[in-house]
Amino acid sequence: MSFQYLKTAEIGAVGVVTLDRASKRNAIDEATLAEIEEYFSSVPDHIKAILLKAEGEHFCAGLDLKEHFDKKRTPVEFMRVCQGWHRAFDKIQFGGIPVIACLQGAVVGGGLELASAAHVRVADVSTYFALPEGTRGIFTGGGATVRTARIVSAPRMVEMMLTGRIVDVHEGHRLGLAHHVCDPARGDMPAAEFALELAQKIAGNAPLSNYAMVTSISRIADMSTTDGLFAEGLMIAVVQSGDEVQQRVGEFVAKKAAKVKPDSGAGLAPQRLPG
Structure with a gap:
């Protein structure tokens, strides 16, 4: 498969999917979402686990707000966009293949919704989480009320949205937003390396x-x-x-x-x- 905003590769039985919009902090626009859905709709049979990661300093800053602003979508149009996010992320969560997400930097808004669809989340110590929809005058649309709320609890998600506060990697780990935290300063493996090892181990199940x-x-x-x-x-x-x-x-x-x-x-x- 050939994509514009994703890079794909294979390491043995592990498929590697990399968000490739680093200049936009890997924000997700309609084209990127379509590519995510296309990949996870047609994973080759020999792939037994998938490593989901991102180029640059940030995993994903969420919805591409510039595209949203420029398109001035109607409620019906945006409802269809949200259904596209739900459909794509359902294919990650329920596609039958374990997905291991490697996180760094911003995991914000729709980026947190994307990460919440993965089955295992490995975070670099630089990772932080936020749901800033309240400060933007919008609401979650990529499944956070279902997936993320079940991870952190509904009351905690309400608080995160109301305040827009930053949740650092250590609090995120305690809440379950990350299963593993990699800090090279304490001798840990780099997050990408550890996430790949996990993916390879899981692929052997x-x-x-x-x-x-x-x-x-x-x-x-x-x-x-x-x-x-x-x-x-x-x-x-x-x-x-x-x-x-x-x-x-x-x-x-x-x-x-x-x-x-x-x-x-x-x-x-x-x-x-x-x-």
Whole structure:
């Protein structure tokens, strides 16, 4: 695929998607949104995880307000724009492939909505978060009331929007906006390097298990307890029929698989791994 505002690449089974409007702080206009939707609508079968990152100092400053100002959209026109954001970001969240976002600098407005659609978020220490819609006289339109509010809670999101305050990377980590923070000053791996390692590790999981995790858990959270438990049972029944189940469980039974314990090395931390 050839794009104007995205760069795409492949590193083994990991697809790499890079926002490429650094001069605009990677703000999202209609053309960029269309490219995001196009990529996530037709991910090649051999790609098992996706690393989403950005050129320049900032991940994404949100909606391209200049385009919005110049177009003077009617309410109906902007409703259609919002539906385009929802459709594109749904394909990130529910497309069946784990998406790992690497964040730096501004993750603001629509940029936070984009990051909230990813399944794992790795933040450079320079990262900061904000929802400045209140100060701009607008409202969220890319899914923050659903995705971001479920991460930080609705009352916290209301406060962020009313005040427009900056949430630094450490508070963002506590709130769940970032799962990992990489600070090279304390010996951590660079965020892009760590995010790629995570993506490669996740790509090594059983594909059907990954699919189940990224498509079902958020949906089950929307259900009643009874419906959620039933859906969970259906999903594990499907996953258990996967070709890799017997092989992977067999390795564990034969004591060939690593046990889960703090010093097993099975997980990753932002610090550089030995070797």
